Amino acid sequence: MSELYLSVVCVILYLVEIPQTSKGVTMTVALATENQISFLESLATTRVISTELPVFATLTKSEASELIGKLKNLPYLPRPAKVAPANDLVEGIYFRDGEVYKAKKSSAGRIYALKLVGSSWSYDTAHVRVLTPSHLITLEQASEFGIRTGVCAICGIPLTNLDSLERGIGPVCAKRFG
Numbered sequence: 001m002s003e004l005y006l007s008v009v010c011v012i013l014y015l016v017e018i019p020q021t022s023k024g025v026t027m028t029v030a031l032a033t034e035n036q037i038s039f040l041e042s043l044a045t046t047r048v049i050s051t052e053l054p055v056f057a058t059l060t061k062s063e064a065s066e067l068i069g070k071l072k073n074l075p076y077l078p079r080p081a082k083v084a085p086a087n088d089l090v091e092g093i094y095f096r097d098g099e100v101y102k103a104k105k106s107s108a109g110r111i112y113a114l115k116l117v118g119s120s121w122s123y124d125t126a127h128v129r130v131l132t133p134s135h136l137i138t139l140e141q142a143s144e145f146g147i148r149t150g151v152c153a154i155c156g157i158p159l160t161n162l163d164s165l166e167r168g169i170g171p172v173c174a175k176r177f178g
Helices: 002-012 034-046 061-072 139-149 162-167 171-177
Strands: 015-019 026-030 092-096 099-105 111-117 120-123
Touching: 034 061, 092 139, 139 162, 139 171, 162 171
Parallel strands: none
Antiparallel strands: 015 026, 092 099, 099 111, 111 120
16 A cells, blocks of 8 residues: 555656566656657647557656657648638728728738728738638628618718718718719
8 A cells, every 4th residue: 555655656746666677676767747748749739640659648758758859750740721812802891790891902912901990990910811702892781880880881981971871871982882
């Protein structure tokens, strides 16, 4: 019973006792550190591995170091396909998940997105990659947005004219929309 208790204490301290059979002496060996285990888990998820890996928590420090060296030499897993480039978008107003975005072309020719927040446009780097031509705003969506918020979805200007508030879109933008 005292040997079992001693073994449990050693494991808690990241130590394990390994008996040497030739001399009958017991020596203490340190288990892999938390950093080694974390790095091994990271390598295991990013490399092409053809064999079964051991349980990392049972490795000694030297075994973990040796395995880290082997895994680092393995090729990386193929990367997932990238999201379609934003250059497939055309300049215009987009409506997605109840939000209005304006796609504009920079002087370098790249499309970037602005999000309508209140009655002003703010940069939105995250959504330019998820907007698609199918998200181009329709007159009905622009009108619903304007009626709900009191802001023209096309230009971002607050609607003040009674006709514009009822239509949900300003008179200039309504003419441009057709």
